[in-house]
Amino acid sequence: MPRMAATAFGHDIDCGLGAAIDLVNTAPETGGAELLDDVDALRGFLSEHRFETVGEITPDHLPAVRAVRSRLLAVLGTEDFDEAVRLVNALITDTGTTPRLARHDGHPWHMHYYAPGAAPSDHIGAECAMSLAFAFAADGRDRFRECASPGCRRLLVDLSRNRCKRFCDSRTCGNRAHVAAYRARRRAAS
Numbered sequence: 001m002p003r004m005a006a007t008a009f010g011h012d013i014d015c016g017l018g019a020a021i022d023l024v025n026t027a028p029e030t031g032g033a034e035l036l037d038d039v040d041a042l043r044g045f046l047s048e049h050r051f052e053t054v055g056e057i058t059p060d061h062l063p064a065v066r067a068v069r070s071r072l073l074a075v076l077g078t079e080d081f082d083e084a085v086r087l088v089n090a091l092i093t094d095t096g097t098t099p100r101l102a103r104h105d106g107h108p109w110h111m112h113y114y115a116p117g118a119a120p121s122d123h124i125g126a127e128c129a130m131s132l133a134f135a136f137a138a139d140g141r142d143r144f145r146e147c148a149s150p151g152c153r154r155l156l157v158d159l160s161r162n163r164c165k166r167f168c169d170s171r172t173c174g175n176r177a178h179v180a181a182y183r184a185r186r187r188a189a190s
């Protein structure tokens, strides 16, 4: 993983949070369509988020990954923070989370949370749940919210220092965010 300058919780945790958000945004509940609809979509998600899952990904893996996605949606969807914490803890347990230091592919030593040889669903679940746990312990749920675009129900994680992120990273909403920032700068300048 490339090292980036500023992170909210450290590079690996930030990546895990990004993966959790991208995963829940593949669900019909947030995106309006099932975006994790076949094994190629799952492979794409895994490689985009650098999940170093061992073994071949098959269509048989899809239902379990979607089940983990539903559980992450439940964590981020409840109004009750104690309930969110309970759900995260259950996911950490059920995915067989096994923290250990790992070094591979030229990266320095870093933490892995999935058990060696874990199925893709457990691998994703352990990494995402642990990242959420670190974020919850530090900041509660302050950094998680729904996109502010009218009609957009996608979720976002705000890793910015001043916590001003309002729009998700989809093309439509990302552009809207750029236009809003541009107008704010113009207003400030005039």
Ligand SMILES: [Zn+2]
Binding pocket: 052, 102, 104, 110, 111, 112
């Ligand atoms: Zn790794």
Ligand SMILES: [Zn+2]
Binding pocket: 147, 148, 149, 152, 153, 154, 167, 168, 169, 170, 173
């Ligand atoms: Zn959006």
